[in-house]
Amino acid sequence: MNAPNYDKPLPDITALTRPFWDGLREHRLVLQACARCHTVRHYPRPVCDRCYSMESVWVTGSGRGTLHSWTVNHHPFHFAFKRESPFITSTVDLAEGVRMQAPLRDADASQLELGMPVELVFEDMTPELTLPAFRLA
Ligand SMILES: [Zn+2]
Numbered sequence: 001m002n003a004p005n006y007d008k009p010l011p012d013i014t015a016l017t018r019p020f021w022d023g024l025r026e027h028r029l030v031l032q033a034c035a036r037c038h039t040v041r042h043y044p045r046p047v048c049d050r051c052y053s054m055e056s057v058w059v060t061g062s063g064r065g066t067l068h069s070w071t072v073n074h075h076p077f078h079f080a081f082k083r084e085s086p087f088i089t090s091t092v093d094l095a096e097g098v099r100m101q102a103p104l105r106d107a108d109a110s111q112l113e114l115g116m117p118v119e120l121v122f123e124d125m126t127p128e129l130t131l132p133a134f135r136l137a
Contacts, residue, residue, distance in 0.1 A: 006125045008080040017044045019058045024130040027122045029061035031096055042098040063120030064137065065094040072109045090134050092118055102132040 013021050020043075023030025033040045034048035035055035047054055068091045076082045090104035104112075105121065117137040124130050 029063045031061045040096045065092040067116040
């Protein structure tokens with residue numbers, strides 16, 4: 001991936017996960033689902049946890065969910081994140097029944113409560129790379 005203006009670690013995009021990243025680039029949440037039992041799963045993986053089918057499809061998610069938990073990152077795990085520390089990483093229960101982690105933007109950690117509604121936002125880092133984040137809905 002060519003990302004001349006993005007100096008943070010890049011996601012490892014594989015054939016298995018490419019539809020998720022392509023969806024983000026188009027500002028859509030695309031989630032993997034089982035083609036047999038329709039169970040949605042995230043992150044993308046080859047086998048259904050429920051019925052063990054290896055057939056999957058991609059579905060468009062709502063991007064809406066509730067706050068399951070969060071972490072305030074004071075110590076950057078990579079030097080490229082130092083200038084934006086502290087920042088909040090959230091774990092969100094999406095409406096589709098799966099959990100997803102992404103930064104939580106424009107939020108005051110002292111005001112957060114479990115179960116708060118959040119929505120997905122799309123952060124265009126380069127023409128090829130869009131990363132997910134959440135904000136309070
Ligand atoms: Zn299944």
